[in-house]
Amino acid sequence: MDKKDIIAKIDNLHIDIKTQAGIIQAVRGVSLDFEAHKTIGLIGESGSGKSMMARTLLGLLPAGGAITSGHIYYNNTPIETYTQRQWRNLRGKEIAMIFQDPMHALNPLMTIGKQLSEAIVISQKVSWKLAKIQALDLLKKVGLEATPERYHSYPHQYSGGMRQRIAIAMALSCKPKLLICDEPTTALDVSTQAQIIELIIKLQKEYGMAILFISHDLSLVSQMADEIAIVYAGRIVEHATTKEIFLQPKHPYTWALLSAIVHFQPKNEVLYTIEGSPPLLINPPKGDLFSYRSEYALDIDFQENPPFFEVSPTHRVASWLQDPRAPSVTMPKLLQKQIQILRSQQEGNFHE
Amino acid sequence: MLNKFTLVPKAPWPTDQVITQENLYKRAWKLLRKDPIALTSLILIAVLIISALFAPWIAPYDPNEQMLSKPLSQPSPQHWLGTDEFGRDILSRLIFGARISMSVALGSQFIVSIIGFWMGLIAGYMGGKIDRIISFIIQIFASFPYLLFAMALIFVLGPGLLNLFLALGLLSWAGTARVVRAQVMSLKHREFVDASWMMGASHYWIMTKHLFPNVLPSLIVLATMGIPNAIIAEASLSYLGLGVRIPTASWGQMIFAAKPFLQTFPLYSIATGILMMLSVLAFNLLGDRLRDALDPRLSGR
């Protein structure tokens, strides 16, 4: 086995957020390793805790949010207790983020060239002249022309897709080791989305950073991710390589997410829906919280939180169904058909 | 022993719950109740209004009754704040003065709200030429030197309570109109207005049933914050002799009357001045807290 180049690690992290309504346990024991050149896709619905995980990697928890236990390691140094001052040395320099709305990263009153140069000057401590050259180079890398007009233009002159490219340039200006993408394409058109994904893949090959790609769209994430982690109610319920998630899913929530992909569903039938809604994590009950919505719940699911069972060296599932004492269940028929189609696509490499 | 690994049949999910949040006004009330400053202001205002309403029953003496035997007497058990230069009980005059101040303040603000609302609403909703005309009118009224024109109007109309309402009301509606206009201009693009229109609602229906309730919180705050100005304006006009006719007690008049006695009987001016200051302060603080309490953005979703 090659020695893994682990850039960052989250170890059994718990995050609580104090709100008027009570203390929300947003993240309840998550562990992930981030390797250079590899992308982890994080899939979950709203309220699953995936955004909190992203923000905590930048020290950007909201007011009232705090890490209650667990560790975050960057280059083997624990950083979960970092002060804001210490975070400033990491944020935007070693760890960068792209947001769903690129305007979260861009100053509407500054030209894009100046913003880029400024970011480079601050993170790499070079002269403005040198920074300007690098900025133009970055613009070219993200697909914009490296011309003086572009340099002196403002964000509002661009469409959403182009702004996202500029935001990506900003994020990469410091040559980060870890890049977090929080639903960067959700607000974009399909064709723009495809271009941005292509761009990120290309840049990862060049810069070699580890990427955490957060989304709710499994199909989208499959294009980029080497591994996929499925999050529900603040915990990872399944974590495997992309192939394993689609071809050998084990957790009922993963089955539900896969069944819900519209593309595979026949027109003459009702769309697959998961009954109910994600739980509010204030004083959550014990156990696997998806069992309240699942057809495959076991008695023990309501009493004890399932540990991770290893299905393969790269595939772990937090589900009591994997316990040898559990009855064997089969996944829904439609999902089995879907998997068959995917397998034959894989083998024949034909387009459907 | 129960096998823990048995499949449990899925219970039907209870119907989608609804998160209860209250009505904006109920919530605002709760917030205000908890805030000591807002609460104090509310209590003070309540005291003022009750005094104003029940003045004849509360005041120990007739405010106009002259007891010439004891002019400018110091505070005593019979006259808690002493008597003025005509022997009239100061406390009673202050209480009746509250009547004038409160009625002018509330009355003129009511007129301001009505004129300001309709002008702002029509300008914002109709847009185009009508907006330009009304905005122009707003500009004119906003540029009047307030007090000077109030004085001029009173000269023309003659002193008296009703004319005071009119003068103050007619001159200060511009600020309210501007705020309402701005709000309406952004509200009219909201989709619920489109939805109503598509349903066949008339412009009038949309303006009164949809836009008005959304503008109401601002109107309340504006009125509350306009009251201090009205109180001070009334006092100023009365000070200048342009307010209510003597001998009706009015705070402004009393300050004027107390001027010669600043050194010999300062309590006369101080008592009046402090009462006026507290009233203005109470309304200002309440208005400020109300603005925060009624702000829809601060109400969680």
Add this chain to the structure above:
Amino acid sequence: MNNTIPLLSVQNVSLSFKQSRHHQVHALKNISFSIKQGEIFGLVGESGSGKSTMGRAIARLVTPQTGSIKLETRELLCKMTSKERLDSSRDIQMIFQDPMSALNPKWTVMQMLLEPLHIHQGKLPKQEKEDTVFTMMQQVGLDPAFANRYVHEFSGGQRQRISIARALMNRPKLLICDESIAALDLSIQAQIVNLLKSLREQFNLSMIFISHDLSMVHYISDRIGVIYKGDLLEIADADTIYYHPQHDYTKSLLHAIPKITLV
């Protein structure tokens, strides 16, 4: 029930508006299509394509410069008296994208759902109106017990249900759904789409489903129109568009849909 007259007939509709002093935007360029009764017509395009503008033009919220839009035999693009507008407004209703701004935050659900009845059936007794509201709430999957709650107390999906209920109170013939599910979570999107499909059966509705999500549009629509920068490039039935597109742009749109990639 098979009419030969199409329910909606759009002919040569063009619309442009001034974006700035010197810049005219041609939002719709000579668009023509028709919708049969009981049909769900999907209008798919990217942002700036003009699909929402088309919806708004049919809803009479914006006015095209040229062309004709007919609901059965009645022409919609003409000046109407207020009575005529009142009559024709019963037949076409719209569901908007943003569930938050589509409902008046100061109104209760009951008030929102009574409004269409007040405007068109004012003479009905109060009790009957309220009963109609309760029935409708159940039909769209809302608990009638919540009728006196304010709109902001509901979730996004529930608010869309309220919008749908409001639109259906007067039994319109045509329902325009303008990106009605885009702002919702994926699992809620499916619930709303299922609801719309079942309501089509129950109420014998025709629908225009405007969206940029081609998979969803393919699922729900009978026929699809693809629009790009104001031009209607291709119309065919849903399976044909999705599996055998003719126009290059349609092909590129389909190609861009993320497909499951297992490397």
